[in-house]
Amino acid sequence: MLKKLFILIFISFTYLNAQTKEPLIFYVGITMIKPMQELSKEFEKTNNCEIKILQGGSQELYDSIKLSKIGDLYLPGSDSYIKKHANENIFLDSVFVGYNKLALIVKKGNPKNIKNSLDELTNPTLKVVLGNAESGSVGNATKKVLTLYGNYKEAILNTIFLAPDSRNLIQSIKENKADLILNWHATIFWDENKDMVEALEIDEKYTNRSKLVLTLLNTSKNKPLAKKFLELASSAKGKATFRKYGF
Numbered sequence: 001m002l003k004k005l006f007i008l009i010f011i012s013f014t015y016l017n018a019q020t021k022e023p024l025i026f027y028v029g030i031t032m033i034k035p036m037q038e039l040s041k042e043f044e045k046t047n048n049c050e051i052k053i054l055q056g057g058s059q060e061l062y063d064s065i066k067l068s069k070i071g072d073l074y075l076p077g078s079d080s081y082i083k084k085h086a087n088e089n090i091f092l093d094s095v096f097v098g099y100n101k102l103a104l105i106v107k108k109g110n111p112k113n114i115k116n117s118l119d120e121l122t123n124p125t126l127k128v129v130l131g132n133a134e135s136g137s138v139g140n141a142t143k144k145v146l147t148l149y150g151n152y153k154e155a156i157l158n159t160i161f162l163a164p165d166s167r168n169l170i171q172s173i174k175e176n177k178a179d180l181i182l183n184w185h186a187t188i189f190w191d192e193n194k195d196m197v198e199a200l201e202i203d204e205k206y207t208n209r210s211k212l213v214l215t216l217l218n219t220s221k222n223k224p225l226a227k228k229f230l231e232l233a234s235s236a237k238g239k240a241t242f243r244k245y246g247f
Contacts, residue, residue: 022049022222024229025070027061029077029137031100031166031184032212035242036075036233043229057136057165065090065217072220073229077137077166077184078210092216093227095234098247101207102141103185103199105173112179116200118146120180121155128159129169129178136165141208142182149206173197186246212247 021044028036033055040051054061058076062085065071074091076082077100082091104121106114114120121128131139139162146152156162160178163169170187172178174196185207188199201207214233220226232238 024051024072026053027074028055029058030055034245069219071217072226075214079213094213094215095230097233098212098242101185101209103201105181105183118149122158126179129172129181130159132162132164138166145206145208189246
């Protein structure tokens, strides 16, 4: 997967450099794609640039940044990725754009009558899918929350498989592969999901409410333009766009 993503970055960069418009490359965790796409379209129109958004699990994206040394902005599903690698001379300016939080997610109408309790993740009568802690922010957050709650090992043993990211988690519900997942709450706001799934909100102390920070990369070849996008994303209009998608 990492190799494929690296190849995609290389191809994208080569293609964009051939254009007359200024190229920008953004690494964005899957859950935040919708607001970033909306803001990017607006930004392109007024700044004579072309933005390529590379999406994936937050850890996977970070690994690609480090390998390729290409790109302008990084938006992981939690600021923990920025803090963890703060001393590696990769990140520059950051701006706050909203919050991510976890929720139990089920099929629309909750046909299994699942309770809004993390105990349900260890219910052997349910098909449970969780995020992989090694590939994305949702899996990492899941591990933290369920370890705090005290049932992480039991929940992992009760899963039918681990999903690499938030999109694959939500797909498992939509495709009837799972009855219950623990995912980022914002995924239920996507147009393609909102009529098929619903959230069971859990106790606030177990939601892993995480700051979302959009960060300038040291590898950026057009820092002034990338900083201009940071200003848009952190403006009242930018934050309103993120709120619209559940952040």
